Amino acid sequence: MKSFTQASAKxxxxxxxSFTQASAKSKELKFFLTPPNGVVxxxxxxxSFTxxxxxxxxxxxxxxxxAVTGFVVMAYRTHGFTWQQSIAIDEARRGIETMVxxxxxxxxxxxxxxxxxxxxxKEFIFYSDVDKDGxxxxxxxxxxxxxxxxxxxxxxxxxxGGTCSxxxxxxxxxxxxxxxxxxxxxxxxxASNEYAEIFAExxxxxxxxxxxxxxxxxxxxxxxxxDVTLSASDNSIQFLADSSSRVNPSCDWGEIxxxxxxxxxxxxxxxxxxxxxxxxxxxxxxxxxxxxYPLDQEEISxxxxxxxxxxxxxxxxxxxxxxxxxxxxRLIDSKLMKVYLVVNVDPNRPPQDFELKSSIQLRNLKxx
Numbered sequence: 001m002k003s004f005t006q007a008s009a010k011x012x013x014x015x016x017x018s019f020t021q022a023s024a025k026s027k028e029l030k031f032f033l034t035p036p037n038g039v040v041x042x043x044x045x046x047x048s049f050t051x052x053x054x055x056x057x058x059x060x061x062x063x064x065x066x067a068v069t070g071f072v073v074m075a076y077r078t079h080g081f082t083w084q085q086s087i088a089i090d091e092a093r094r095g096i097e098t099m100v101x102x103x104x105x106x107x108x109x110x111x112x113x114x115x116x117x118x119x120x121x122k123e124f125i126f127y128s129d130v131d132k133d134g135x136x137x138x139x140x141x142x143x144x145x146x147x148x149x150x151x152x153x154x155x156x157x158x159x160x161g162g163t164c165s166x167x168x169x170x171x172x173x174x175x176x177x178x179x180x181x182x183x184x185x186x187x188x189x190x191a192s193n194e195y196a197e198i199f200a201e202x203x204x205x206x207x208x209x210x211x212x213x214x215x216x217x218x219x220x221x222x223x224x225x226x227d228v229t230l231s232a233s234d235n236s237i238q239f240l241a242d243s244s245s246r247v248n249p250s251c252d253w254g255e256i257x258x259x260x261x262x263x264x265x266x267x268x269x270x271x272x273x274x275x276x277x278x279x280x281x282x283x284x285x286x287x288x289x290x291x292x293y294p295l296d297q298e299e300i301s302x303x304x305x306x307x308x309x310x311x312x313x314x315x316x317x318x319x320x321x322x323x324x325x326x327x328x329x330r331l332i333d334s335k336l337m338k339v340y341l342v343v344n345v346d347p348n349r350p351p352q353d354f355e356l357k358s359s360i361q362l363r364n365l366k367x368x
Contacts, residue, residue: 084345088306089354092343095279095303099141100360102130103337107364110136111291115365119330120178120269121312122146124337130283137283138293141303143313144278147174150267150295157187157260161245166264169236174272179232180327181239181267182225183208187260188247189222190215196247196260198224199240201231208241216251220263225328232268239264279303279313279341308342308353315340335362 106115109127118125123142130137140148149171155164185196189209198205208222231237241262249259282298307313316324317336324330341356 085354088304088345089343089356092279092304092307092341092356095281096339096341096356096358099281099303099339100358102126102128102139103360104363105129106362107136109138109293110286111293113138113293114331115362116331116334118148118180118267118269119314119316119327119334120146121314122309123148123269124314135286137285138298140282140284140298141314142280142282143276143307143309144280145174145271145276146177146269147272148267148269150265152263152265154261154263155241156255156258156262157241157243158249158255158258160248160259161243162247162249162259163240163242164260164262165238165240166262167236167238168232168266171266171268172235172270174270176229176233176235177269177271178327179227179229179237179266179268180225181205181228182223182265183239183241184220184263184265185209185213185222185241185260186217186220186253187243187251187258188215188249189213189217189260191246193244193246195244196222196262197242197244198226199242200226200228201238203231216253218253225331227327228266232266237266239266277307278305279307304341304343306343306345308344308347309340310342311340313340314338335365336360337362 103124103126105128106126107128108115113127115128116124116126117138118140123140123146125138125140125148127136128139129135130139142148151168151171153166153168155166157164181200183198183205185208187196188194189196190213192210194215195210195213196208198208205226205228206224208224213221228237241260243260247259249257251258251261254261279302280300281303282300284293284295284298286293315338316330316334317338318324318329318333319335321336324333337360339356339358339360342353343356344353347353
């Protein structure tokens, strides 16, 4: 019995000793794994992102993607604009090349009209066989805002030294840029003291048929062109022909016993809002008989839609290379022209304006 009791006590002591040793080892391991302050760092707890870190990462990625997308879009738009600009320049260049060829071959109209009808800064009207069909067309190059018109009236006097007059009114739809009148007469104008004085709104423009005319010619003569822009600016203008006292009622062309007939061909150019940057071309074919150029049958096409000219498109020079400023002289004395275009799809964006220049020698005009 005593032996059993001693054995039991010995086994109890061994179990207690083993438990004590295990507890000590556990404490040592815990001390090794746990920092002295008992706090476990986040990177020791887990390697995953927190919610805030995830949101910040998404935001940064969104910024990067936005910047890349914006750059791509800007590059695409810049490329597209540059492509549009190159197309516009190419169209304008081809238009000038065609224009130069047609103006160089300017000639008299099939109705006898002089080869140049109008020579403005931004409008040029001439006659040329542009389609090589044997018939001469009336051709008009003009900036989209420029619009032209013309009207013709005649008057007659039956008195010795008499007068006659005509009035043009309500002809403008926009702002007047220039106006001219071509005056022709017929009558008893065979001597130097037989002539007609021409007036516009009471202001004398000049004399016709002091020289170079014949008595009762039976056709128009003494053709003279006057600039009447200032007088026509109020949308109305009156012309008067006053024959000298020696002009007698002895002619029978059309009207019996008349002393003088006068013909006034009034033309003008105006600026109309809209289509401000379109360089256009108008072509009018002649009718068969009698030969005329009906303006209501003009066919218009666009040469370039992006012309930004502030300076003139057309400039005119005489045979000596001197620039012609006065309008009537442009029609008679022009032997050389210069064409100048400024092309830009959008002036508010690069690239800058592109300039096209060309010179034209008018081959069929005689040097007087």
